[in-house]
Amino acid sequence: MERSTSIHREITAAVLVIGDEILSGRTQDQNTAYIARYLAQLGVDLREARIVPDVADEIVAAVDALRARYTYVFTTGGIGPTHDDITADAIARAFGVEIGEDPRAMALLAKRIRPEDMNAARRRMARIPKGAELVANAISAAPGFMIGNVVVMAGVPVIMQAMLDAAAPRLATGVRVLVATIDADAIPEGRYAAELAQIAEADAGVAIGSYPSFTSAGVRSQIVLRSRDAGRLEAAANAVRALIARLQTDGTPI
């Protein structure tokens, strides 16, 4: 899908959130938005996200669909010590590789877990697919891992964030998307939509979105412009600013 006329190589990504607790509504997923903003800083475009339950077939199918399509896939959740943590095994199945206790992962666990506290459940956290590189983190003993183009991380946000920091230096990076946000304040979308569409159509290299919010003061909208080209972004943003300024001083009914 061509979304820009840029000649830069596009680095794309998908997030795969794994966990019954997200689909039941028990837990609000915050990792996707965090990863989205983090990747944006690296010039990596998040193109899709999926949430699947703790069911091996579902995880395998989603990983396979996403890894074939995007430069990277980031998974969150399912790598702890309990029976519902099945992500590592599912990833091994998706890649068709063996999985077993990884000596490097066992060494990391041994730094945090005393020998007398080590047990089968904790050793499960050292199960890593063959061929994977570990993704250590400063918060918990158990590592994530990277295999092929898939980065497998914890679901707990502080641990996931530490793993993302550890994985980032190994990722290919792209040209960052530049963003301009313009407040349309209380001007209704229906008043500026036609002219905004013209501005959007004039340059396919600038993506423009309009986002109303319901606030205590009433509906307030923002217009967000995104491009990898600073000059084209600024030209489109100036056109939008002029449109909004005109409507703000325009006395016709909304």
Place this chain on the structure above:
Amino acid sequence: MERSTSIHREITAAVLVIGDEILSGRTQDQNTAYIARYLAQLGVDLREARIVPDVADEIVAAVDALRARYTYVFTTGGIGPTHDDITADAIARAFGVEIGEDPRAMALLAKRIRPEDMNAARRRMARIPKGAELVANAISAAPGFMIGNVVVMAGVPVIMQAMLDAAAPRLATGVRVLVATIDADAIPEGRYAAELAQIAEADAGVAIGSYPSFTSAGVRSQIVLRSRDAGRLEAAANAVRALIARLQTDGTPI
């Protein structure tokens, strides 16, 4: 996928979040968790969620994949008056039906928008695929709609929530999943994982998850049990409570 030994007919659902602003991290999606909890009250299982950009091909592909697989698909986003609101047209394409200005939708818009304020952008909000039923809402003029097993709703949470209220009476409902939540407090998952797995394996009709959180007081975990059978839920919950109580009074090292 058989996830329960229940003989009840399962009513399943997927959420499809449509919007560049979610994938850029600008906006935190809250609709998926709200819909998940809402559907749970109706006995409808949310099985999957996807987030796709404002790109017609992506919307069509996701709608087609999800509607073939689940009882219902709930989409959010992309039904406003601006150029980036392309959901209605994409849904019409997915179903292979015509789309045009719907007189019923125009009548709803006319209740809120004065004739002198009506314009082409606002009329776009009355574009509804042929054969769809409208899903009105008390907050805004523009309706969502339901076509086949797909419910198309706004992205702004208060409007989405009103549309879900309007659509709910038309949905088939199932037997509600009952939930028991047990605090494991500071007991590490690695201490109870093996016995918890035994409890989980003893009854496939009770799904059990373990969820650590990082709090200012340290790591705290909760165990969540879910089942449609009250007796079996209670039996498993009692087994978990006994396990946690024993570990809380057990002096061995964690």
